[in-house]
Amino acid sequence: KQEVTxxxxxxxxxxxxxxxxxxxxxxxxxxxxxxxxxxxxxxLTSLLLIQSSQREQTSGRLNASLDKxxxxxxxxxxxxxxxxxxxxxxxxxxxxxxxxxxGTLLTVNP
Amino acid sequence: xxxVSQSPRYKVAKRGQDVALxxxxxxxxxxxxxxQQALGQGPEFLTYFQNEAQLDxxxxxxxxxxAERPEGSVSTLKIQRTQQEDSAVxxxxxxxxxxxxxxxxxxxxxxRLSIL
Numbered sequence: 001k002q003e004v005t006x007x008x009x010x011x012x013x014x015x016x017x018x019x020x021x022x023x024x025x026x027x028x029x030x031x032x033x034x035x036x037x038x039x040x041x042x043x044l045t046s047l048l049l050i051q052s053s054q055r056e057q058t059s060g061r062l063n064a065s066l067d068k069x070x071x072x073x074x075x076x077x078x079x080x081x082x083x084x085x086x087x088x089x090x091x092x093x094x095x096x097x098x099x100x101x102x103g104t105l106l107t108v109n110p
Numbered sequence: 111x112x113x114v115s116q117s118p119r120y121k122v123a124k125r126g127q128d129v130a131l132x133x134x135x136x137x138x139x140x141x142x143x144x145x146q147q148a149l150g151q152g153p154e155f156l157t158y159f160q161n162e163a164q165l166d167x168x169x170x171x172x173x174x175x176x177a178e179r180p181e182g183s184v185s186t187l188k189i190q191r192t193q194q195e196d197s198a199v200x201x202x203x204x205x206x207x208x209x210x211x212x213x214x215x216x217x218x219x220x221x222r223l224s225i226l
Contacts, residue, residue, distance in 0.1 A: 043116075091152075096166070
């Protein structure tokens with residue numbers, strides 16, 4: 001059974017810092033990996049999707065990497081802003097199912 | 111609207127009552143998913159539809175949970191004889207492809223269900 005772990009559980013940084021969120025998974029037989037953002041009381045917003053054959057994806061200040069063989073992914077956020085404060089969820093896609101981690105609660109302080 | 115729409119946003123029910131949660135996926139999206147998110151946890155898969163066919167219901171916690179998508183668009187998740195452990199946020203997602211391979215899943219804002 002696929003298990004997804006996210007470290008750290010919570011992170012607080014000052015505005016402007018670069019930061020890295022980590023995700024690990026136990027079964028490397030995946031289709032893709034997706035990073036989401038969740039604001040309080042809201043659903044999930046898709047940030048980046050990395051296919052299993054890819055090693056990274058970039059969107060604006062966000063960069064996600066995937067090392068399938070070691071079961072790891074990272075989400076890099078450059079020049080963080082208070083508006084980046086949210087819970088970030090990593091989800092591993094195996095065929096149609098997504099298996100989620102518990103998320104990292106990010107707080108960016110002005 | 112352009113996104114996945116769920117209703118109601120909030121639902122309070124007494125233990126033992128039946129509830130129905132609605133999901134309107136993005137128009138034209140073939141695949142539809144239901145997830146359950148407990149407080150402080152990541153979402154957990156409940157069931158998957160491809161058009162009107164329910165291809166996987168392995169995540170449904172018990173036979174009190176039932177989902178349908180009769181015309182391949184709107185879906186309803188029904189919970190019978192609700193119990194306190196059913197309290198959670200129920201998220202619906204849709205994706206364009208017939209099977210989830212290269213398409214991202216787009217989520218609604220969820221229905222927060224509280225069982226008293």
